[in-house]
Amino acid sequence: MHNVIDSIPLGNAPWKCFSVKYTGEIPQHNPSTWMSQVHEIYYRDPDTVIRQMLDNPKFADGFDPIPRNAFDAKGKQVFSDFMTGNWAWRQADKLAENPNNKGAMLVPVIAGSDKTTVSVGTxxxxxxxxxxxxxxxxxxxxxxxxxxxxxxxxxxxxxTGQQYDDDVAYRTFRWQLYHQSLAQIFKSLKPHMETPTILRCPDGHYRQAIYCMGPYIADYPEQALLAGIVQGWCPRCQAVNKDLDDGDSTRRTRELTDILASVYDLKVLHEKHGIHGDIIPFTNDFPNTDIHELLAPDLLHQLIKGTFKDHLVTWVGEYLVIKHGAPAANKIMDDIDRRIAATPPFPGLRHFYEGRRFKQWTGDDSKALMKVYLPAIAGNVPDNMVQAIAAFLNFCYLVRHSTIDHNALTHIEDALTRFYKYREIFTTTGVRLMISLPRQHLMKHYIHLIQEYGAPNGLCSSITESKHIKAVKEPWRRSSCYKALGQMLKTNQRLSKLAATRAHFKTCGMLCGTALSDELHQLLPSELHDELLGEEREVREGDDDVVVDMAKRPHE
Known part of the structure; x- marks a missing residue:
């Protein structure tokens, strides 16, 4: 069976490998072990992957070949999909300045990366x-x-060993390894960022296309690494890390960073401007690309896990300890847990049988807790604290909409203003000395990012997190768990071939119906058979990847 799958020509994007090692100065006596290590990076040609993606007829009903501006009945702009944003429109205008690009389709390349753990116990x-x-x-x-x-x-x-954790040379090497790897992986796209190439699209038409580097999906620590800035600073603007929300700050740009790097030494760049001067972002290798502009908003890690779970929920617990002492605070927290557990069954609400006391939090856990947390703490904390969390929840739910119009943007700005106003209760009560946190500061940029890239739920790291299951975790479980990466790569390649083959078969009219419908075709009159087949197709259409779990009793 595996040999048959491997022989399928469709969806074939073979994995390649290149090696990277430290090439700097190596001491003659007792050199660090990491200086001799060779790191292998496995990758697939992104140009091949994009061609196969665009050639997939499954995307025909969700394909935008050109940027578009959408407006409501009042003439106000509406933002939804990526190509409805202003950034794509501007990029298309830049392409049109070159007469050789006339009529070319813009293909923004969206990337995302995130470490994941497949097994702690082994x-x-x-x-x-x-x-x-x-x-x-x-x-x-x-x-x-x-x-x-x-x-x-x-x-x-x-x-490497813990002795090198604070080694400046080793830290710089890790940063440079990351950026040089990305530059090498995307290298094959560079020729077609200035010269059009011919691509077959999901609707069956051939179009000239120009690639461009689009938004990068990452959580805050990785955004800081991508932008080459110091942790605690904003990767998008010049706000000072000690007071990120003090007034409006100018935007970081590639040009400004280059100028500062040419004027100041590494120490001044680090302390005064929050820039790692020895990091050159991988985007500098590509034309018309600025990493500070391309960092996507992250609903999952910035808002749901970051601001809500790590900040607000934690701060409420700390306030109760400061106000009432640890023993009394524990009783109040138990009361809050009882309120959460007492939530009545209702569609869309999760039942927390033991409140919010569980060790392993997931994004879905945080989303579910957000729906019931506010009434659970009411009466146990000051009103301004409740108002702050209510304003944040309002902001969070608004930016998670699939379509965001002018009215929604106004409400988002109002909710953000109220959140910044009422969150001061956490400083006046002694929970925080001051609030200058990058994840909360980045909320300031959401309105601009929505106008640039459309609704944030299309660029959320929850998409990459969920992809970990199919691309990393399940292939790892299928492997022998010994030197598993090669086996995982093979599994991913086979899955790609099977998916491409299935799409091709459906385009050819195959895989329509089931074995039962085929038997019915032999037994029933043609009119009745066609009617039943049509009903079955309506039920099955578009649900290739839907998995339905059967309901279970609570004790099972």
Missing amino acids: GQNEYYPLYLSIGNIENRVQRAHRDGLVPIAFLAIPK
């Missing part, structure tokens, strides 16, 4: 997958997991 096995998508695929298609996001590389994770 040695903390970590992998660093890099994913690729394109801005021409509508948000609803990407969220439906219809191969709109594809793993294209597994980045290296350098490991």
Whole structure:
């Protein structure tokens, strides 16, 4: 069976490998062990992956070949899919300035990366997958997991002894390894960022296309690494880390960073401007690309896990300890847990049988808790604290909409203003000395990012997190768990071939119906058979990747 799958020509994007090692000065006596390590990066040609993605007829009903501006009945702009944003429109205008690009389709390349752990009990096995998508695929298609996001590389994770954790040379090498790896992986796209190439699109038409680097999906620590800035600073603007929300700050740009790096030494860049001067972002290798502009908003890690779970929920617990002491605070927290557990059954609400006391939090846990947390704490904390969390929840739910109009943007700005106003209760009560946190500060940029890239749920790291299951965790479980990466790569390649083959068969009119419908065709009159087949097709259409779990009793 495996030999048959391997022989399928469709969806064939073979994995390749290149090696990287330290090439700097090596001491003659007692050199560090990491200086001799060789790191292997496995990747697939992104140009090949994009061609196969665009050639997939499953995307025909969710494909945007050109940027578009959408407006409501009042003439106000509406933002939804990526190509409805202003950024794509501006990029298309830049392309049109070159007469050789006349009529060319813009293909924004969206990347995302995030470390994931497949097993803690067998040695903390970590992998660093890099994913690729394109801005021409509508948000609803990407969220439906219809191969709109594809793993294209597994980045290296350098490991060495703890004695080198604070070694400046080793830290710089890790940063440079990351950026040089990304530059090498995307290298094949560079020729077609200035000269059009011919691509077959999901609707069956051939079009000239120009690639461009689009938004990068990452959580805050990785955004800081991508932008080459110091942790605690904003990767998008010049706000000072000690007071990120003090007034409006100018935007970081590639040009400004280059000027500062040419004027100041590394120490001044680090302390005064929050820049790692020895990091050169991988985007500098590509034309018209500024990493500070391309960092996507992250609903999952910035808002849901970051601001809500790590900040607000934690701060409420700390306030209760400060106000009432640890024993009384524990009783109040138990009361809050009882309120959460007492939530009546209702569609869309999760039942927390033991409140919010569980060790392993997931994004879904945080989303579910957000729906019931506010009434659970009411009466146990000051009103301004409740108002702050209510304003944040309002902001969070508004930016998670699939379509955001002018009215929604106004409400988002109002909710953000109220949140910044009422969150001061956490400083006046002694929970925080001051609030200058990058994740909360980045909320300031959301309105601009929505106008640039459309609704944030199309660029959320929850998409890459969910892809970890199919691309990393399940292939790892299928492997022997010994030197598993090669086996995982083979599994991913076979899955890509099977998905491409299935799409091709459906386009050819195959795989329509089931074995039962075929038997009915032999037994029933043609009119009745066609009617039953039509009903079955309506039920099955578009649900290739839907998995339905049967209901279970609570005690099972």
